[in-house]
Amino acid sequence: MFANTASRPAPPAAPVRPDGPAHRPLPWLAAVAVVFVAVQLVFVVPGSGPSWDETVYLSQAGGSAPPAFFSAPRARGTSYLVAPVTALTASVTFLRLYLAVLSATALVGALWVWRRLLPTPVLVCAGAFFAGLWPTLFYGSMAMPNLWCALGALAAAGWVARAVLGETGRVAPFGAGAAVAAVTLMRPADGMWLALPLLLVAVRRPKMLVALAAGLLAGCAPWIVEAFAYHGGPVARLHRASEIQGGLGWNIAVDDQAKALEGRTLCRPCDIPWKRPGTTVWWAVLPFLTAGGVLLARRAGRGTAARVTTVTAGFLAVPYLFLIGYAAPRFLLPAYAVLAVPVAECVVYLFTRARHARRPVGLAALALLVVGHLIVQLQVLSRVSASSHATGAGYAAVADALHRAGVRPPCVLSGDQAVPIAYYAGCSSRQTTGHDASATPAEVRAGARRVATAVLVAGEGQPPPYARAWPRVVLADTRGAGTYTGYLAMPATAEPSRP
Numbered sequence: 001m002f003a004n005t006a007s008r009p010a011p012p013a014a015p016v017r018p019d020g021p022a023h024r025p026l027p028w029l030a031a032v033a034v035v036f037v038a039v040q041l042v043f044v045v046p047g048s049g050p051s052w053d054e055t056v057y058l059s060q061a062g063g064s065a066p067p068a069f070f071s072a073p074r075a076r077g078t079s080y081l082v083a084p085v086t087a088l089t090a091s092v093t094f095l096r097l098y099l100a101v102l103s104a105t106a107l108v109g110a111l112w113v114w115r116r117l118l119p120t121p122v123l124v125c126a127g128a129f130f131a132g133l134w135p136t137l138f139y140g141s142m143a144m145p146n147l148w149c150a151l152g153a154l155a156a157a158g159w160v161a162r163a164v165l166g167e168t169g170r171v172a173p174f175g176a177g178a179a180v181a182a183v184t185l186m187r188p189a190d191g192m193w194l195a196l197p198l199l200l201v202a203v204r205r206p207k208m209l210v211a212l213a214a215g216l217l218a219g220c221a222p223w224i225v226e227a228f229a230y231h232g233g234p235v236a237r238l239h240r241a242s243e244i245q246g247g248l249g250w251n252i253a254v255d256d257q258a259k260a261l262e263g264r265t266l267c268r269p270c271d272i273p274w275k276r277p278g279t280t281v282w283w284a285v286l287p288f289l290t291a292g293g294v295l296l297a298r299r300a301g302r303g304t305a306a307r308v309t310t311v312t313a314g315f316l317a318v319p320y321l322f323l324i325g326y327a328a329p330r331f332l333l334p335a336y337a338v339l340a341v342p343v344a345e346c347v348v349y350l351f352t353r354a355r356h357a358r359r360p361v362g363l364a365a366l367a368l369l370v371v372g373h374l375i376v377q378l379q380v381l382s383r384v385s386a387s388s389h390a391t392g393a394g395y396a397a398v399a400d401a402l403h404r405a406g407v408r409p410p411c412v413l414s415g416d417q418a419v420p421i422a423y424y425a426g427c428s429s430r431q432t433t434g435h436d437a438s439a440t441p442a443e444v445r446a447g448a449r450r451v452a453t454a455v456l457v458a459g460e461g462q463p464p465p466y467a468r469a470w471p472r473v474v475l476a477d478t479r480g481a482g483t484y485t486g487y488l489a490m491p492a493t494a495e496p497s498r499p
Contacts, residue, residue: 024120025111025112025115025120025123025124026108026112028120028123028124029107029108029111029112029123029124029127030108032107032108032124032127032128032131033104033105033107033108033127033131034104035131036100036103036104036107036131036136036137036140037100037101037104037140039137039378039381040096040100040137040140040141041097041100043137043378043381043382043385044096044137044138044140044141044381044385045093045096045097045100045141047389047392047393048092048093048096048141048385048388048389048392049092049388049389049391049392049393049395049396049424050092050143050392050420050423050424051142051144051265051388051391051392051420052417052419052420053144054142054143054144055068055419055420055422055423055424056068056069056070056074056419057074057078057079057082057143057144058079058082058086058095058143058423059423060076060079061079061080061082061083061086061087062083062086062087064090064423064426065409065422065423065424065425065426065427065428066427066428068419068422068423068428068429068436069419069429069431069436069437069438071240071241071244071435071436072231072237072238072240072241072244073241073244073245075145075185075186075187075188075222075223076185076222076223076226077145077148077182077185077186077187077219078143078144078145078148078186080185081099081102081143081148082095082098082099082143084098085098095141095143096141097141099140099141099142099143100140100141103140103141103147103148103151104140106148106151107127107130107131107151108127109151109155110151110152110154110155110158110337111123111126111127111154113154113155113158113159113162113175114126114154114158114161114305114341116162116167117158117161117162117165117302117305118302118305118341118344119348121348121352122341122344122345122348123344125344125347125348126340126341126343126344127340129340129343129344129347130150130154130336130337130340132373132374132377133333133336133377134263134329134377134378134380134381134384135329135330135332135333135336136150136333136336137377137381138265138381138384138385138388139330139333144330145186145187146186146187146330146331146333146334147330147333148182148183148186149183149186149187149190149191149194149333149334150333150334150336150337150338151337152179152180152182152183152186152194152334153179153183153190153194153312153316153334153337153338154337154338154340154341155175155179156175156176156179156180156183156194156198156212156312157198157308157309157312157338157341159172159173159175159176159179160172160176160198160201160202160208160212160308161304161305161308161309163176163202163205163208164201164202164205164304164308165304165305170207172208173207173208173210173211173212174211176198176202176208176211176212176215177211177212177214177215177218178215179215180194180195180198180212180215180216180219181214181215181216181218181219182219183219183334184215184216184218184219184220185218185219185222188219188220188223189319190316190334191216191219191220192216193315193316193318193319194312194315194316194334195212195213195215195216196315197308197311197312197314197315198212198308198312199212199213201308201311201312223237244435245324246268246324246325246326247325248319248323248324249323250322250323251322251323251324251325252321252322253270253320253321253322253324253325253326253327254321254322255270256270256325256326256327257283257320257321257327257329257331257332258274258277258280258283259272259274259327260327260328260329261279261280261283261329261380262274262275262276262277262279262280262380263276263279263380263383263384263387264327264328264329265328265329265330265384265388266326266327266328267326267327267328268325268326268327268328269325269326270326270327278376279376279380281373281376282373282376286339286343289342289343289346289347290310290313290339290342290343290346292342292345292346292349293306293341293342293343293344293345293346293347293349294306294307294310294342294345296345296346296349297342297345300345302345305341306341306342306345309338309339309341309342310339310342312338313334313335313336313338313339314335316332316334316335316338317332317335320332320335347370350366351363351366354366390479390480391478391479391480393479394476394478394479394480394481395417395420395421395423395424395478396424397475397476397477397478398417398421398424398425398456398475398476398478398484399421399424399425399426400476401473401475401476401484401486402421402425402427402454402475402486403425405454405473405475405486405488406452406488406490407425407427407452407453407454407486407488407490408425408426408452409425409426409427410427410428410451410452411425411426411427411428411451411452411453411454412427412428412429412430412444412447412448412451412452412453412454413425413427413428413429413430413453413454413455413456414429414430414431414432414439414444414453414454414455414456415431415454415455415456415457415463415464416456416457416458416461416481416484417456417458417481418430418431418456419431419436421456427454430443430444430447432444432464441464441465441466442466444466445466445489448489448491449491450491451491452488452489452490452491453488453489454486454487454488454489455467455470455486455487456475456484456485456486457484457485457486457487458478458481458482458483458484458485459481459482459483460482463485463487467487467489468487470487470488470489471487471488471489472485472486472487472488473485473486473487473488474486
């Protein structure tokens, strides 16, 4: 496909539709954004606490706890995004409102890039499809990078499509470069998988090539600088990131991604029973809607835009379907966002044909299918939100129990789920094993002489040898992890006897 694109003469400049009274998608897109925010306020925001990953990103931006260990795969973009809020307040509700409104605004902005290429019904349908998915709704108000990568990918593909169709000037290259930079700043790997197809599509447009390459390098710059400063260089950091992610290589995770759609934010390992296969019906239909949308777009003279989206989405999906051994629905959000364009082409065509053919039965059937899809998405969203709220409440309960036991800032936590619980308690986290190992047992013992220190043990687990002689306190019961126990060393009595 790319070879043909490169060898053929450049297509003639497509007429760019001017904005006018007959082409005003903004009110419709604004309505989609309002509904997007409203659903989040009903299902996600009330009672929501920071998740494990969120506490890492928030703590880097001056949240309510010292910075947590920042492991090799992570990037700083999310922390930059939330910094304006965390600098002012520790309120989780305010953070959620800020991110919900900002993500809705960014959704409108990403779709607005496409306004000269798509009819208003297709544009609005694309926004509604993507905004109606439960992962989009769940992560719209979360301090996580994946949704922002999705919106950046949608915008970048739109700018490149406009340039391929003959739009001149500096706006398209600048917009594409900025979008790629934003995606790369959030997740460097996603930025690379986004830039590859766009560079190939734009191979005969030097300005666009330079802009895309510059955006990729600019987005990677903080990650590269940090790699030299703390990880022994980019190669060593990539190697460590691969280790943390279970080793990157040929791993078919298609079935894992399908299972995760029933409401698992992370499926690792994913050797679990598949309880709700009905939640993946839309996923199974997605390739057919995409293929139909591409064919219909070609008939309508919008084939180039459709090809850009499908090729870009394919590249974005490859690593998460075939190169890692676990699954999370949020990983595929960039692919879903870009595929929303051809899917909308197909859906709008089906509705238009049924209406023009005066087939009320067909129109009603299509409407019922769409409503049924949305109901399933809201049901999963409700279930995922309830589970997330319960997890956050468990973290808060353990943190409150630690405060009652005298472990207050400045303090250090280690052990089971110490990273998120430390954020809730206002403590530092120091793990001695695992992906977030940042201290040795001797360093934790030495620190316990200066500040209050607790080693957390969940359920029937056992404390590490260095903490077995420390005073034991039962902290709180939590959903899933069971009862948390803390082994405490307070500054006045921190020198424990040797086990």
